Amino acid sequence: MRVYLFNDTSHEHAGCRAVMESIDLALAGHEVIARNRVGERFYDEAALRSADAVLVNGEGTLHHGAGGWLMDMLAHGQRLGKRTLLVNALFQQSAEFYPEVLRRLDFFSVREPQSFDAARLCGGYPELLLDSCVGASLENGITQPGVTGLVKGDTHPQSPVHGVLDRLPFKHLGLDGRFADFVATVRQCRVYVTGQHHAVYGCGLAGTPFVALPGNSHKIESLLEWSGLPIKVCTTLEEIEKQILFAKRNPEVFLRFQEFLRAHRCFNTSDVERVLGGSRANSRFWQGSGGPAAGQGRLIRNYDESTERKRVGATCFFRNRTLLRTVLEHVDPKRERINAFVHCCSIGCEPYSLAIAWKLFFGGGPAPELTIYAADLSPVFLEQARRAVYPKSIIYEMLPEEQAFFEPATENGVSPRADIRQMVRFLPPASFTEFDSPEECDVVFLLNALLYVSEEDQTRTIDRIALRNPGLLVLTGAHSGRLQGDMTRNHYLPVTDNLAAIYDGWADRRNLPPGHMVAGVTYHTPALEPIVECADADFRYCSIFRKRPMDVHLCPDDKLADSNLALVEK
Numbered sequence: 001m002r003v004y005l006f007n008d009t010s011h012e013h014a015g016c017r018a019v020m021e022s023i024d025l026a027l028a029g030h031e032v033i034a035r036n037r038v039g040e041r042f043y044d045e046a047a048l049r050s051a052d053a054v055l056v057n058g059e060g061t062l063h064h065g066a067g068g069w070l071m072d073m074l075a076h077g078q079r080l081g082k083r084t085l086l087v088n089a090l091f092q093q094s095a096e097f098y099p100e101v102l103r104r105l106d107f108f109s110v111r112e113p114q115s116f117d118a119a120r121l122c123g124g125y126p127e128l129l130l131d132s133c134v135g136a137s138l139e140n141g142i143t144q145p146g147v148t149g150l151v152k153g154d155t156h157p158q159s160p161v162h163g164v165l166d167r168l169p170f171k172h173l174g175l176d177g178r179f180a181d182f183v184a185t186v187r188q189c190r191v192y193v194t195g196q197h198h199a200v201y202g203c204g205l206a207g208t209p210f211v212a213l214p215g216n217s218h219k220i221e222s223l224l225e226w227s228g229l230p231i232k233v234c235t236t237l238e239e240i241e242k243q244i245l246f247a248k249r250n251p252e253v254f255l256r257f258q259e260f261l262r263a264h265r266c267f268n269t270s271d272v273e274r275v276l277g278g279s280r281a282n283s284r285f286w287q288g289s290g291g292p293a294a295g296q297g298r299l300i301r302n303y304d305e306s307t308e309r310k311r312v313g314a315t316c317f318f319r320n321r322t323l324l325r326t327v328l329e330h331v332d333p334k335r336e337r338i339n340a341f342v343h344c345c346s347i348g349c350e351p352y353s354l355a356i357a358w359k360l361f362f363g364g365g366p367a368p369e370l371t372i373y374a375a376d377l378s379p380v381f382l383e384q385a386r387r388a389v390y391p392k393s394i395i396y397e398m399l400p401e402e403q404a405f406f407e408p409a410t411e412n413g414v415s416p417r418a419d420i421r422q423m424v425r426f427l428p429p430a431s432f433t434e435f436d437s438p439e440e441c442d443v444v445f446l447l448n449a450l451l452y453v454s455e456e457d458q459t460r461t462i463d464r465i466a467l468r469n470p471g472l473l474v475l476t477g478a479h480s481g482r483l484q485g486d487m488t489r490n491h492y493l494p495v496t497d498n499l500a501a502i503y504d505g506w507a508d509r510r511n512l513p514p515g516h517m518v519a520g521v522t523y524h525t526p527a528l529e530p531i532v533e534c535a536d537a538d539f540r541y542c543s544i545f546r547k548r549p550m551d552v553h554l555c556p557d558d559k560l561a562d563s564n565l566a567l568v569e570k
Contacts, residue, residue, distance in 0.1 A: 001083075001276040003027060004051040006036040006043075006073050009059055015133050015198020016059065018179035019088060022135030023057060026268050030276055041069055048073075053276055054082050057132075058089025058110070060197070063217045071098040078104050083275055087267045088132040091115035091122075092217050099123030106275045108400065109267050112222035116396055125400030127294075128226075130266040133179060133201050141184030147173050148188050150244065155195030158216035161235055165193065165213075168240070175199060191247045193240060197223070207258040209247035211240055226396075227260045229253055265295070285321060285399060286360035294321060296507040297397040300390070302347055304380040311378050315346040317353045317394055318402065319447075320505040323543055324354065326498045327443060327474055328361040330546065335368040341441040341469075343432040344449040345374035348385030348424070352416045354445070355423040356405045375427040375435060386426050389413040433461045437468050444469045448477035448509070451524050455479045459486050466490035469547065476506060476543045479524045484539035494542035500531060502543050 005023075009016035024032070034047035038061065048054070054077030061067040074084045078101065085107040092115065102108065102124030109127045110116050119126045152170040155162045173189070175182055175198060182199070186192050187206040194200060195213030197220055203210035212220050212233045224231045230253065234240045247254065274285070285294070297316040304311040318324070331338060342351040351374040358370050376382050389409045395402075409415040427438070432449055444465055450458045458479050463486075465473060473492055487494075504510065512527035531541050 001030045001052040002033045002050060003030050003053045003055050003276075004034045004036075004043075004048050004077075004082075005032050005055050005057070006070055007038050007057040007059060007061055008035045009038045009057065011037065013175040013196075013198070014177055014179040014182050015175050015196070015201065018133040018136035018198070019057065019059060019131065021137070022132040022266060022268075023055075023087065025135060026132075026272050027055075028269065030272065036073075043073065048077065048082075049080060051077075051082060053077075053085060053106075055085040055087065056089075058086055058091065060090050060217065060219065063090055063092035065093070065097075067093075068098075071101055074098075074105070075101045085275060087271075088129075089115065089119075089126075090217055090219050091119045091124075091126070093118055093122060095121045095123075097122045107271060109271070112219055113226050113393065113396060114218045114222035117392075120403075125403050127271075127398075127400065128396035130261060130264050131198070131201055131223075132266045133198055134205065134261060135266045135268060136179055138180045138183050138205065141178070141180035141182075143188060144173065144181070144185045147171055147185050149190050151186070151189045151192050153192060153194035153196055153199045155213055156216045159195050159214055161195065161213050164237060164240070165195070167237060168193065175202075191244050193244070195220070200224075201261070203254070204257045204261045207255050209251050209254040211243045211247060213240070226393075227257055229257055229260070231257065263298075286325065286357065286401060287363060294318070294397065294399055296320065296505065297394065299508055300347065300349065300394070302381060302384070304378040306378075306380050311381075313346045313378070313381060314508070315349045317349045317390075318357070318398065319350065319353070320502060320543075321357075322498050322505050323474070323476075323502045324357045325361060326495070326502065327472060327544060328357060329497070330472060330495060330544070331368070331443070333362065333366045333368065338368040338370050338443065339437075339439060339441045340370065340372045340443040340445070341437045342372060342374040342445045343376075343435070344446065345376045345385060345426070346378075346381050347390075348374065348388060348426070349390075350374075350445065350447065351385075351424045352388070352420055355420045356402060356416065358423075359405065359420070360401055370423055372424045373427055373437060373441065374424055375430050375432075377429055377431050379429045382426055382429055388415045388421055390415070433457050434464075436464065440468050440470060442469075442471035444473050446473070446475040448506075448526070450475065450478040451522050451526050454523050455482050458482060462486045462490060466492070466547070471547055473545045473547070474543060475545070477509070477524075477526060480529070480540045481536075484536040487539055487545055491548045492545035493548055494538040495544040495546050496538055496542060497544075499538070499542055503528065503531060503541050 010020035034044050036043055056070050077084045083106045086105055087109050089110045091110050099122050108124050109129045111131045116128045150170045151173050152165045152168050154174055183202045183206045186203055186208050189208055191209045192203050193211040200212055214233055221233050234243050299314040299316050302313045345351050351372045392414045395406050405417050405420055406414045509526050510528045514527050515525050516527040517525055
């Protein structure tokens with residue numbers, strides 16, 4: 001695809017050059033036919049007309065009314081039928097700022113939560129990603145000699161505290177050279193004081209304690225707010241001195257900031273391919289077969305202390321998108337009605353995710369009426385699920401089409417829309433090992449639960465579920481060595497579509513050390529074992545199983561492997 005790139009900042013400081021290096025890496029495989037530098041107000045009309053896509057690097061341009069010319073270029077591209085991308089953006093605008101252009105973007109990403117909120121108010125559906133500087137290479141960074149101890153950087157000329165660093169008698173290290181050199185050098189500093197956004201990122205990537213000052217927008221404050229760490233932005237010399245002392249005494253806080261950056265990503269090749277890798281119909285994950293799924297969001301940790309043994313649960317929305325979409329691909333759209341059951345539903349993220357995925361997957365086309373039953377052992381979790389109010393930060397890592405199914409509920413909370421909540425029926429508290437569904441359920445979810453019971457309880461649970469489940473059983477986190485016997489005895493066969501992608505999608509379990517156990521809680525390790533060739537591989541690593549004989553609840557034209565059919569005959 002041919003791309004016209006606007007707001008190229010590669011001739012600015014090291015952080016900006018890192019941004020452009022990262023964006024160019026994301027565009028590898030496509031042709032950038034023209035570039036417009038930051039501040040330039042002219043463009044090549046012939047190149048624009050020959051381009052397939054218009055990409056604007058938002059960076060620090062779209063705030064306080066500035067950046068209108070870039071938005072005009074996006075609008076012009078949309079009128080010409082080009083795909084339009086606004087990436088890596090600070091967005092600090094009032095609600096009347098180009099709402100139609102924002103709504104029509106093929107891709108939109110911002111760099112911190114306050115920009116996310118402002119963009120939503122203006123009618124956009126952005127994705128929240130890190131600044132693109134984190135995608136640049138940090139290899140072969142050269143350390144400046146003698147830059148150690150307490151070191152200062154710079155502030156933005158329009159910062160309310162511009163000039164305050166002149167009063168600090170520290171060595172100076174700016175963003176003059178390569179970003180990799182800056183990160184290598186700041187790694188040897190004890191504390192770095194700065195009012196520059198990319199310098200904060202450099203310290204974070206290095207794991208170096210820092211003191212932050214405000215810039216000319218909300219970008220630094222909002223980034224630190226997103227991290228959830230007690231790192232303050234200082235506006236006076238007295239506050240700076242106190243925060244230097246805090247940074248010296250609490251280096252672990254800044255290592256956690258480094259971990260926060262490592263846990264998230266910036267605009268990259270996967271985003272480009274979702275938009276430029278195929279037809280427009282495939283640029284949205286739920287509506288097409290093309291494009292990778294977004295990763296797993298940050299887990300919401302929940303606690304129920306109403307009983308002698310405290311219950312702890314971790315969940316999130318769209319925990320494994322590839323799993324959900326694969327399940328929906330095996331539902332017959334001509335069926336009049338489908339019942340689903342979600343065991344161990346915790347505070348409701350999984351059943352509501354299923355309801356939203358159902359709406360997105362089937363769109364306005366033919367679809368069965370879906371009723372989702374859900375239950376959990378904890379009455380506290382179930383009450384939260386019925387109330388359905390979640391921190392607004394949950395939507396930061398969702399795809400734009402998913403965000404549209406949420407609405408404000410409180411100042412800092414959001415809820416699934418009423419039509420989504422009405423699809424889910426929460427039942428009284430019950431253990432999944434003993435519970436019978438109120439009626440036959442075509443699809444049953446039992447995710448990451450069998451780890452917490454014995455092998456014998458796993459067997460009894462699957463036997464019980466199978467009595468009222470004629471279709472799909474979706475489970476993960478089981479006693480894997482016993483699974484083939486439990487499933488074949490109940491006439492289930494593995495659905496191996498997307499098996500590896502689904503298995504790899506359990507990011508929170510994939511990151512656990514091998515053999516990890518929680519004493520007195522887990523009966524089988526939640527850590528994912530590597531996929532290896534073995535006789536029971538399809539059962540051991542599969543998450544979706546379907547009942548034999550096949551019936552009208554599922555797509556009638558699905559093919560099963562000959563080896564699976566042979567198992568049934570045996």
